[in-house]
Amino acid sequence: GLTADQIDAIRFVQNMQTSSGGFVANLPANSPGAEPTLRTTRTGLRALRLLGGQVKNRDAVIRFLYQCHDPRSGGFSASPRLPPDPISTSVAMMIHNELGIGPTRQSITGPKLCSA
DSSP: OOOOHHHHHHHHHHTTTTTSOBOSSSSTSSSSTOOOBBHHHHHHHHHHHHHTTOOOOOOHHHHHHTTOOOOSOOOOSSSSSSOBBHOOOOOOOOHHHHHTOOTTTTTTSOOOOOOO
């Protein structure tokens, strides 16, 4: 079983998920200035996995992930409405891995990211 400290840490990380699906670094998660990023989201997902917890809203994470996707370039941005960059694209692939989803249209609803 999980210790009380693990349960507290899981709750803390879960509370960092915003209604958009992304995670923020500071509470309160749904305050007007809270801006989730792919990096913070990846970190939140990894922390939950390492602690033995679950993400509160997996579908929202996937929606947030694809709001950061630029279909024209194929890359991902740090947060929606920003230009794509290589670091964020790498982080997006890490999120795919953390969620256990493949980066193709067949595996989830979203753009095709790689050709096979």
